[in-house]
Amino acid sequence: MVMYALKRIFLALLVALTVSILTFTILNMTTDPAVAMAGDTATDFEIESITIAYGFDQPMPYQYVQWLGNALQGDLGTSYYFRTPVTALISGRISITLWLGLVSMAVGILIAVPLGVIAAIRPNSIWDRICLTLAVSAQALPSFWFALMLIVLLSVTFPILPSSGTDTWVHFIMPVFVLATRVMPAIMRLTRTGMLDVLASDYIRTARAKGLKPQNVLFKHALRNAVVPVVSVSSVQLGHLLTGSIVIETIFALHGVGFLAYESTVRNDLPTMQALVLLFSCIFIIATLVADLANAWLDPRIRVVGIDN
């Protein structure tokens, strides 16, 4: 297990490095940082001097190594637009996004997994159909539209919930609900198919043959095996959630990094964009890592496969 974990961590670092190279190259190729920095009214001379002063004329690999060196020391450059260090900018806002993401994920899982289990216990029953209908409808809803409809309904027509801001937990109810709806369908359907497969398996019959209580058979023997694919997909869903948070934070005016991503893209704020892409990638990589480790713990066969490969 330790070997497997170390291997996974090493792989994750490798992926993070690759992602950083790619984003750095792509962003630097598609925008001229000096132009962005100098502003709309700058003369050619000004742009030229900025290019030289900041080393934008240096070869790309050289620039990347410098950027990486600084990044590792916690210096991600200075935002062209906000004129503050990117690190400070992000650290002031990340907690909102992380909380939003984690709480939405937790709410999504806490609703979707039990629904999936209920649907699987009595396949094709009325409960199963209700759950499937919910999943399909939720999947079909574009989250920006769903968010706007909620605002119209719960903030305008019936003013129950605030439509923007981050002052109290009440402000988070609608955003969390919208994001949770985004991750629920896949998790629910996967729990359902996973449970159906596992409940039909020989080892569940063995567990029943031992005379174990139904809840023991269901939650100890079945669910543990059924959630392995759910865990993997949850990490992918977290990715959906992060991209979703860009839209949701903008709609609900939550000043997290999702909103920052929107702002920096609109302003062509290269260092901030670069840092955010890297940040989102790292969150995604960490989520995948956690999912892999959780699965190795859930299913011992995965650990063996990991070492053999």
Place this chain on the structure above:
Amino acid sequence: MKPLDCLEIKNLTVTFPLSAGTLWAVNDVSFTLARGETLGIVGESGCGKSMTAMAIMNLLPQAAQLQATGLTFNGQELTALNESEMSDIRGNRMAMIFQEPMTSLNPAFTVGAQLMEAILRHRKVKKSEARERALYLLEKVGITAAASRLRQYPHELSGGLRQRVMIAMALMCSPDLIIADEPTTALDVTIQAQILHLLTEIQREFEMTVIMITHDLGVVANVTDRVAVMYAGRIVETGLVSQLFESPQHPYTQKLLDCIPVPGKTKRGSYLGSIPGRVPSLIGDLSGCSFANRCSFCTDECLNNDPPWHQIGSQRGYLCWRNPEQISPYKGQGVSL
């Protein structure tokens, strides 16, 4: 039911309602097992052996429907029990060894945890005592280095070892009845013999009642006291092993015996092991003898009406239109036991 009887089954029928009609997986099966007795249930694939076993354990698939005038175990009527009362008996007073050792253990838990679970469920024992019992039984079923096996996961064990673990698991609560459903079918030939030998030894040592399900008459000859031959959901003949091998009454039993190779008599290269024709469909109206399409003695009566049961003494019986007088002595290959 005599007080010494362990299990009595009366008119057990298991059906599946399918869109094409009713599938009669087990059709009016009755038998009695005395305490300490070993019964072999023999028959080809799909004849309802497993479903009979599952009906006794109350582990039938959800779609299955069970009917019986009696399923009595240790004097208790099983059909009157609810699921919770039944689960108190399962794994405790009766246990089962399955046909599929490779997939019958949960991949997520250690062998030790899965072994101990049954006794922790049914007895007030400490974990350490459960562990002791698991160790003792693993050694009993011939597993070396038992202590380290307890910490292993199923995928680290071979099929033969897994089946030994399953046997040990079935023994955890010293059940009165063990149902072994083709315990060796999925294993290598050499391992098969070992596992059968083990089961025989254990049956003697723990004085258990055993139902041994198999499609191999050879297994029956070596391991069991009595045999019930099943065909298309019905028991077509029962008797002591010696009676059945010496004077099989039902044409199906006779043909089954003809399929067993006999050293010195069966010619090398001669065609073995199959009865011409196919098992009829089990779906819909099944009147008449189900063996009729493969039977060389078939008459119009056989085709139109259900054959009667002939009881010969207390232990023997067969399901056929032919009277005992009509049946010429079996002159098959003369299988000797």
